[in-house]
Amino acid sequence: MLSYIFRRLIQLIPTMLIPAVIVFMLIFFSPGDPASLMLGPEATPEQVAELSRQMGYDQPVYKQLGSWFSNLLKGDLGTSIFLNQPVTQAIGEHLGVTLALTMVSMVIATLIGVSLGIVSAIKQGKVIDQISMVFSIIGVSMPEFWLALNLILLFSVKIQIFPIGGYVPFFQDPAGSLHRLFLPALSLGLTQSAFIARMVRSSVLEIVDQDYVRTAMAKGAPDNRVVLKHVLKNAMVPIVTVVGMTFSVLLGGAIAIEMVFNLPGIGRLLLNAILRRDYPLIQGIVLYIAMAYIIINLIVDLIYVCIDPRIEY
Amino acid sequence: MKKRRVISIALTLAILLTVVLAGCSGGGSTTSTSPASPAVSGGSSEATPAQSSGEPQIKPQLKVAMIGEPASLDAHMTSSYTTQEIAFHMIEGLYTIDKDYNSVPMLAEDTTVNADSTQYTIKLREGVKFHNGKELTSEDVVASLNRWVEKTSYGAILGKILDRIEATSTYVVDIYLTQPSVVVTTLLAFPNQQTAIYPKESIEAADEKGVPAEFLIGTGPYQFVEHKADQYVKMKRFEGYSARSEEPNGHFGKKTAYFEELLFIPVPEDPVRKDGIATGEYHYSEQVSTDLYELIEADPNSIPVPIRPERWPMLVLNKQEGIFSDVKARQALLACLDMDECMKAAYGSDLFYRIDCSAMFVEQPMYSTGGQSLYNQKNPEKAKQLLAETDYNGEPIVWYTTKEYPYMYKIAVVAVEQMKAVGLNVDLRVVDWATIVQTRSNPAEWNIFSGATTFTPDPGVMPHLDGSWPGWWVNAEKDAMIVALNSEQDTAKRQAIWDEFQEKWLYGDVPFIKVGDGFVLSVKSPKLQNLDAGPFTYFWNCYLED
Numbered sequence: 001m002l003s004y005i006f007r008r009l010i011q012l013i014p015t016m017l018i019p020a021v022i023v024f025m026l027i028f029f030s031p032g033d034p035a036s037l038m039l040g041p042e043a044t045p046e047q048v049a050e051l052s053r054q055m056g057y058d059q060p061v062y063k064q065l066g067s068w069f070s071n072l073l074k075g076d077l078g079t080s081i082f083l084n085q086p087v088t089q090a091i092g093e094h095l096g097v098t099l100a101l102t103m104v105s106m107v108i109a110t111l112i113g114v115s116l117g118i119v120s121a122i123k124q125g126k127v128i129d130q131i132s133m134v135f136s137i138i139g140v141s142m143p144e145f146w147l148a149l150n151l152i153l154l155f156s157v158k159i160q161i162f163p164i165g166g167y168v169p170f171f172q173d174p175a176g177s178l179h180r181l182f183l184p185a186l187s188l189g190l191t192q193s194a195f196i197a198r199m200v201r202s203s204v205l206e207i208v209d210q211d212y213v214r215t216a217m218a219k220g221a222p223d224n225r226v227v228l229k230h231v232l233k234n235a236m237v238p239i240v241t242v243v244g245m246t247f248s249v250l251l252g253g254a255i256a257i258e259m260v261f262n263l264p265g266i267g268r269l270l271l272n273a274i275l276r277r278d279y280p281l282i283q284g285i286v287l288y289i290a291m292a293y294i295i296i297n298l299i300v301d302l303i304y305v306c307i308d309p310r311i312e313y
Numbered sequence: 314m315k316k317r318r319v320i321s322i323a324l325t326l327a328i329l330l331t332v333v334l335a336g337c338s339g340g341g342s343t344t345s346t347s348p349a350s351p352a353v354s355g356g357s358s359e360a361t362p363a364q365s366s367g368e369p370q371i372k373p374q375l376k377v378a379m380i381g382e383p384a385s386l387d388a389h390m391t392s393s394y395t396t397q398e399i400a401f402h403m404i405e406g407l408y409t410i411d412k413d414y415n416s417v418p419m420l421a422e423d424t425t426v427n428a429d430s431t432q433y434t435i436k437l438r439e440g441v442k443f444h445n446g447k448e449l450t451s452e453d454v455v456a457s458l459n460r461w462v463e464k465t466s467y468g469a470i471l472g473k474i475l476d477r478i479e480a481t482s483t484y485v486v487d488i489y490l491t492q493p494s495v496v497v498t499t500l501l502a503f504p505n506q507q508t509a510i511y512p513k514e515s516i517e518a519a520d521e522k523g524v525p526a527e528f529l530i531g532t533g534p535y536q537f538v539e540h541k542a543d544q545y546v547k548m549k550r551f552e553g554y555s556a557r558s559e560e561p562n563g564h565f566g567k568k569t570a571y572f573e574e575l576l577f578i579p580v581p582e583d584p585v586r587k588d589g590i591a592t593g594e595y596h597y598s599e600q601v602s603t604d605l606y607e608l609i610e611a612d613p614n615s616i617p618v619p620i621r622p623e624r625w626p627m628l629v630l631n632k633q634e635g636i637f638s639d640v641k642a643r644q645a646l647l648a649c650l651d652m653d654e655c656m657k658a659a660y661g662s663d664l665f666y667r668i669d670c671s672a673m674f675v676e677q678p679m680y681s682t683g684g685q686s687l688y689n690q691k692n693p694e695k696a697k698q699l700l701a702e703t704d705y706n707g708e709p710i711v712w713y714t715t716k717e718y719p720y721m722y723k724i725a726v727v728a729v730e731q732m733k734a735v736g737l738n739v740d741l742r743v744v745d746w747a748t749i750v751q752t753r754s755n756p757a758e759w760n761i762f763s764g765a766t767t768f769t770p771d772p773g774v775m776p777h778l779d780g781s782w783p784g785w786w787v788n789a790e791k792d793a794m795i796v797a798l799n800s801e802q803d804t805a806k807r808q809a810i811w812d813e814f815q816e817k818w819l820y821g822d823v824p825f826i827k828v829g830d831g832f833v834l835s836v837k838s839p840k841l842q843n844l845d846a847g848p849f850t851y852f853w854n855c856y857l858e859d
Binding site: 039048082277 | 523582585752
């Protein structure tokens with residue numbers, strides 16, 4: 001087991017570095033440079049060239065990439081051009097927002113998605129199944145930002161029971177923090193729950209027709225015990241997979257939701273970094289997203305062991 | 314089984330750790346703070362008792378929703394509007410503008426100019442304090458001005474004719490020029506990239522990224538507290554502010570801070586900025602879509618604030634390479650355009666645009682109707698005739714525009730159809746602004762790019778008239794006329810020179826094409842009183858009423 005974990009962590013290195021290099025090359029060869037954006041539209045070409053020179057962005061691509069690598073080996077992701085702070089600090093300050101949003105969204109998504117999926121599967125063909133599946137199709141098709149704007153219109157503008165956006169750190173004001181996170185988390189959670197519900201339904205349907213389930217029911221076991229102990233437990237592997245995937249996607253930052261609700265998370269940080277050609281910050285965030293994916297997938301793989309004793313590494 | 318339990322515990326701990334990190338991050342460390350920033354109350358609704366009866370009460374906080382995150386808080390570093398609007402409150406310049414856009418002294422007491430306008434002797438106000446308690450002296454001004462000349466585009470204009478800046482005595486600064494100029498105080502006054510006066514120590518601490526946060530010190534009515542990227546910029550009332558005694562008049566005169574704190578919050582989404590006023594989240598939101606005007610007007614909790622004037626969109630033509638190196642082609646393009654259609658598409662309601670030929674707004678000194686007959690001609694036949702006199706054979710005209718400024722894109726879409734109608738083949742490329750900024754420096758890559766000019770203090774300092782500005786309007790005769798304009802001391806004669814210049818050069822030579830005057834729409838809370846909203850909106854002298 002430990003050697004498996006170690007091997008997966010070693011795989012982290014090329015999996016992080018390859019996209020970081022590709023992104024660096026893409027950004028480098030894209031038009032636009034940070035100096036002209038920083039100085040504004042009235043800057044003279046001479047001022048832009050001078051700032052580029054001072055920041056080292058007039059260097060050839062191999063020199064810039066080499067410099068970045070050598071700093072990376074020392075654990076230095078560089079300094080954000082626009083924020084004028086270490087990339088690690090910038091990511092750290094924005095990560096909390098994304099983590100909070102992700103956690104609350106996942107709670108909503110999992111509760112709704114798993115419940116709905118199980119009910120749909122158990123009541124396959126019935127009205128509730130059809131309603132659930134219509135909901136799930138709408139959910140996977142609906143843009144999150146559209147739902148978000150409508151939720152704002154209803155709950156923030158018309159009824160005024162939730163604020164329009166913004167973020168408060170949890171330990172500064174727990175109630176206020178959750179109050180502000182609820183609508184964005186609901187926007188994300190509802191759309192993700194639709195996807196989870198479909199996966200749960202498919203997974204549970206494969207299990208309910210198994211002989212051991214029929215046997216348990218024939219022996220008179222209560223329905224809820226059959227579902228929870230026999231069906232759900234055996235259907236958990238694909239469910240955990242899809243929940244894990246959703247989690248890692250959300251950890252990368254829900255850009256649209258963060259923009260609509262004015263949340264200073266990783267998604268918004270990345271979008272702004274791209275628009276501003278903030279190269280060190282873009283690369284730092286790409287590394288973080290790659291790392292998040294791998295670690296979440298590793299955790300999911302380890303959870304399999306807990307769920308299914310047949311799985312061994 | 315034991316193995317599985319260990320793993321389960323480890324995973325549980327990992328998840329718990331994540332929750333803890335989520336709670337801890339974002340609230341502890343701050344991006345940058347001023348060195349002396351005591352804890353500031355943010356939630357109290359109690360007002361400081363009024364200084365005297367009848368005077369507005371000082372309220373705890375004003376929240377301003379801005380269109381985005383400032384690139385820098387150092388006013389010398391960027392012409393970005395977001396930076397300037399924040400910087401107005403903490404730094405001041407030697408000169409500023411009044412409500413009629415005249416240049417008036419701010420940190421200067423008065424200025425004497427020698428007979429041929431080559432030496433400006435500026436006497437400073439005495440006893441003016443910086444936020445760190447230090448008194449403003451000439452060495453601070455010299456350091457700041459030299460940096461302003463080096464860093465800013467308006468400073469670069471002065472830099473071309475600057476000999477030196479000297480601190481003659483503790484409160485006197487002399488500016489020596491290599492040639493006569495009457496626009497020095499205009500350049501010093503312009504709020505965008507203004508001659509922000511920092512302490513000398515702040516200038517010495519600055520690097521290529523700007524003045525560090527802990528050295529963002531000025532003489533303004535508010536002082537910098539902290540900046541959390543993508544969250545807010547916070548300022549607090551400066552108790553030791555050295556106010557002028559004159560009646561408030563635009564950026565000039567007495568400034569009174571009626572808030573303990575100013576909070577500038579980046580809110581990139583239009584609807585959120587608008588709805589934030591209706592819900593009471595913000596007190597002022599800048600630049601929302603003009604399409605929302607009727608909704609805002611109908612809402613009792615929001616008051617629309619049209620900002621007039623604000624900018625004018627333009628088509629910048631490549632005069633160095635390609636079809637528009639031929640003046641006939643440029644004149645043809647000018648002839649075919651219907652500015653009414655273009656501006657209507659860009660701004661919707663005519664509350665938010667004005668068809669006007671002048672490079673200076675009608676509200677400004679130096680407004681001119683020179684060349685009016687050549688503006689908004691809507692004459693495709695004339696355009697075809699002019700085009701026939703060129704070598705144009707239908708090759709694609711590359712036009713770069715962007716949706717990041719929706720008005721630019723909408724104008725381009727409409728104008729392209731008008732151009733096609735006269736036989737011009739247009740390749741419209743919609744990219745982000747960063748791409749335009751870089752692409753425009755290469756004459757081989759474009760024929761037109763969408764641009765705009767925000768408020769310009771004086772026609773003689775317009776960057777677009779310079780031969781080095783993208784578009785490359787290189788013309789010795791034109792340059793000579795600009796020198797004459799900037800040397801002429803008589804106001805009436807200066808106006809006459811500019812009238813002639815606009816007609817002969819802007820509308821005769823067509824280096825760029827002005828489409829019209831564009832205005833923007835901001836929104837405020839009904840509680841916000843005495844706000845002087847304009848192209849350089851500020852938040853002193855205004856106050857909140859319950």
